[in-house]
Amino acid sequence: MECEDSKKGIMEATYKALCKHGYADLSIEKISRECDKGKSLIYYHFDSKRDLMQSFLEYLIDEVERIIDEMKDYNREEQLDRLLDAGLAVDDEMWNFRKALFEIRSQAPYREGFAEKLGRIEGLMERHLCEILRDMEIDGPDRKARVLISAMEGTVSRRLSSGNRKDIGKEKDLLKEVVINGS
Amino acid sequence: MECEDSKKGIMEATYKALCKHGYADLSIEKISRECDKGKSLIYYHFDSKRDLMQSFLEYLIDEVERIIDEMKDYNREEQLDRLLDAGLAVDDEMWNFRKALFEIRSQAPYREGFAEKLGRIEGLMERHLCEILRDMEIDGPDRKARVLISAMEGTVSRRLSSGNRKDIGKEKDLLKEVVINGS
Numbered sequence: 448m449e450c451e452d453s454k455k456g457i458m459e460a461t462y463k464a465l466c467k468h469g470y471a472d473l474s475i476e477k478i479s480r481e482c483d484k485g486k487s488l489i490y491y492h493f494d495s496k497r498d499l500m501q502s503f504l505e506y507l508i509d510e511v512e513r514i515i516d517e518m519k520d521y522n523r524e525e526q527l528d529r530l531l532d533a534g535l536a537v538d539d540e541m542w543n544f545r546k547a548l549f550e551i552r553s554q555a556p557y558r559e560g561f562a563e564k565l566g567r568i569e570g571l572m573e574r575h576l577c578e579i580l581r582d583m584e585i586d587g588p589d590r591k592a593r594v595l596i597s598a599m600e601g602t603v604s605r606r607l608s609s610g611n612r613k614d615i616g617k618e619k620d621l622l623k624e625v626v627i628n629g630s
Numbered sequence: 631m632e633c634e635d636s637k638k639g640i641m642e643a644t645y646k647a648l649c650k651h652g653y654a655d656l657s658i659e660k661i662s663r664e665c666d667k668g669k670s671l672i673y674y675h676f677d678s679k680r681d682l683m684q685s686f687l688e689y690l691i692d693e694v695e696r697i698i699d700e701m702k703d704y705n706r707e708e709q710l711d712r713l714l715d716a717g718l719a720v721d722d723e724m725w726n727f728r729k730a731l732f733e734i735r736s737q738a739p740y741r742e743g744f745a746e747k748l749g750r751i752e753g754l755m756e757r758h759l760c761e762i763l764r765d766m767e768i769d770g771p772d773r774k775a776r777v778l779i780s781a782m783e784g785t786v787s788r789r790l791s792s793g794n795r796k797d798i799g800k801e802k803d804l805l806k807e808v809v810i811n812g813s
Binding site (some may be wrong): 546549550552553555556561562563565566569586587590591593594596597598599600601602604605607608609610621622624625626628629630 | 729732733735736738739744745746748749752769770773774776777779780781782783784785787788790791792793804805807808809811812813
């Protein structure tokens with residue numbers, strides 16, 4: 448990977464390193480291996496792993512905003528499916544990334560700034576989900592969006608801790624049935 | 631606290647130490663401070679913190695079984711309330727304990743045996759919840775119990791990571807409305 452646009456390059460390298468190694472084992476060394484400019488460039492921009500993580504979470508907020516914006520070309524049903532797939536970490540890369548994010552979340556009570564940024568990401572997803580449900584004329588879209596975000600978070604954390612991804616797609620149908628259709 | 635019945639005493643001391651210090655900072659030293667018999671007794675029973683945690687999770691499974699069994703004296707509505715209060719960590723002690731359990735869960739992908747035991751605890755709660763909903767003649771009690779367990783887990787982990795417990799009782803009403811009554 449090239450690190451031409453250096454800060455963005457470091458963020459992309461951090462994402463890749465998190466997917467590969469998780470958060471506890473993440474190091475500037477490992478991030479630099481995903482990025483051809485090396486450690487000195489990373490230290491030029493960031494003082495520590497903690498400092499870099501704060502910027503990474505900011506970068507993630509922008510990415511989620513961008514992805515939600517791009518989703519708006521699809522119809523509401525497709526948007527709902529894509530959002531639930533993302534929330535349930537259905538694809539491989541997303542699964543590895545959520546594993547790292549799960550570790551980051553468990554550190555949030557002890558690291559200033561982490562919780563506020565994770566909360567903003569969830570807020571963006573919750574608001575978008577609420578808009579989709581409202582457009583689909585589902586009753587109580589705000590309450591249902593809130594429960595869906597929590598249910599997806601809980602489903603993924605239960606699956607992640609057991610390492611069991613089997614039929615994770617079926618969880619989507621379950622959430623649609625129980626939470627969205629109330630049946 | 632007295633450690634007459636030594637193994638049970640160590641488990642109770644571990645519970646108290648986890649509530650006070652969390653999992654990452656837990657040490658045999660800190661557990662022994664909650665128990666008047668001291669470190670040597672703990673080392674007599676357990677080789678390491680990891681070994682002790684395996685027994686602690688087994689002890690927790692027995693405790694959950696015992697609590698569910700005791701609940702059966704109450705009517706179904708009361709049982710439901712108690713189970714949701716427990717699942718949402720509404721009281722102070724439970725909140726601190728869930729904070730530690732959240733850390734333990736984040737370690738589960740890397741510690742053999744943790745996930746299987748956490749899964750058994752969730753399984754006990756899910757089955758009991760399903761029985762309660764069935765007795766209350768709620769449609770799809772198994773599917774709803776499954777979603778409720780995940781939604782409680784996700785709600786608590788979102789709250790724990792942000793340290794925000796405000797109005798956590800309202801989450802119970804939200805889950806009852808959206809998941810149980812489908813409205």
